[in-house]
Amino acid sequence: MANVRLEGIKRRFNHVTAIEDITFEVPDGQFWVLVGPSGCGKSTVLRMIAGLEAVTAGKIYIEDVLVNDIPARQRDVAMVFQNYALYPHMTVAENIGFGLQMRKTDPKTLRKRVETVARSLSLEHLLDRKPKQLSGGQQQRVALGRAIARQPQVFLLDEPLSNLDAQLRDDTRVELKQLHHQLGITTIYVTHDQVEAMTLAERMVVLNQGRIQQIGEPQNIYARPANRMVATFLGNPAMNILPAIYTNKGFQVGSQLLPCPLAVQDKLQPVQGQSFDLGIRPEHIEIVCQETSHSLLTPHLRVEVKVVEPLGRETLIRAGLTGSSVQINIQAAANVLPHPSDRLSLALDLNQLFVFDSATGYALYP
Incomplete structure (x- = not known):
């Protein structure tokens, strides 16, 4: 050896x-x-x-x-x-x-x-x-x-x-x-x-x-x-990457505003108009409601379902961010089976958020 x-x-x-x-x-x-x-x-x-x-x-x-x-x-x-x-x-x-x-x-x-x-x-x-x-x-x-x-x-x-x-x-x-x-x-x-x-x-x-x-x-x-x-x-399905601009203490993703966690603000000290790529894995996204239902979780993003892939133990949902060309993969429970064109509201686990430099791709947070 x-x-x-x-x-x-x-x-x-x-x-x-x-x-x-x-x-x-x-x-x-x-x-x-x-x-x-x-x-x-x-x-x-x-x-x-x-x-x-x-x-x-x-x-x-x-x-x-x-x-x-x-x-x-x-x-x-x-x-x-x-x-x-x-x-x-x-x-x-x-x-x-x-x-x-x-x-x-x-x-x-x-x-x-x-x-x-x-x-x-x-x-x-x-x-x-x-x-x-x-x-x-x-x-x-x-x-x-x-x-x-x-x-x-x-x-x-x-x-x-x-x-x-x-x-x-x-x-x-x-x-x-x-x-x-x-x-x-x-x-x-x-x-x-x-x-x-x-x-x-x-x-x-x-x-x-x-x-x-x-x-x-x-x-x-x-x-x-x-x-x-x-x-x-690394990861299947792959991590979602959301191009974003920092504004009003949040990240503008397409036409929607995603809250910026305090830990991210403290570490990065972002300035108004600064560009980032946000990363979130599909398993850290939860469907909190459809248009007709209610949930105690605060929705962060609205999406439209494009493709639904039942995989037995889970369902993989591919959706498009409302008002944007950004695509999002969601890993949901096996009994969650929306239809194409359904509109969903998503809650992101912001403790699992990654932030990358949009120009170099280097990880900035965590």
């Missing part, structure tokens, strides 16, 4: 900069996830750690050894790809033991380790089959088994679950977490799926356009995003 440290990593393709100033350190034995939208550079970072991609500038250390000029085969890392990369002419046992065979491991030791790994992944009854005789989930577990059998210092996983169906993805995610707990091998996992990132990671590195946006524990990043991009990327 080993720590992995990146210092000022850059990657350029001709005149295009794909990765810019990536710096972080994964301590020995931890499970870190690189997450971000497609094209943000996360797979490129992983391939540079593996030695499959050249580093334009910066330094990569594995177990405190500079590996920039060390070939991939000598870095003692195991990479699991999105497409599994199994050898079709080999059996499951031969695929799992291939790395050991290339290292000229003693046949008895090789066979014992293959059997141990197969048992841990529930593959022991499939050892004589070829990849074409396996399901997608079984093929993925064989690819993981090949990596585990090598007992590398570092696991590098590049979107290994993206080809699986939803249920199998959930099951395999649980297996991955249990395996890491058992093996304790330093793991760096790449995904664009924020659910995978939140559930698997001890710490997350959120990337966008080749730059780090935020590093931290998943729940802390969710609760205190560093900027608008992080805030809207």
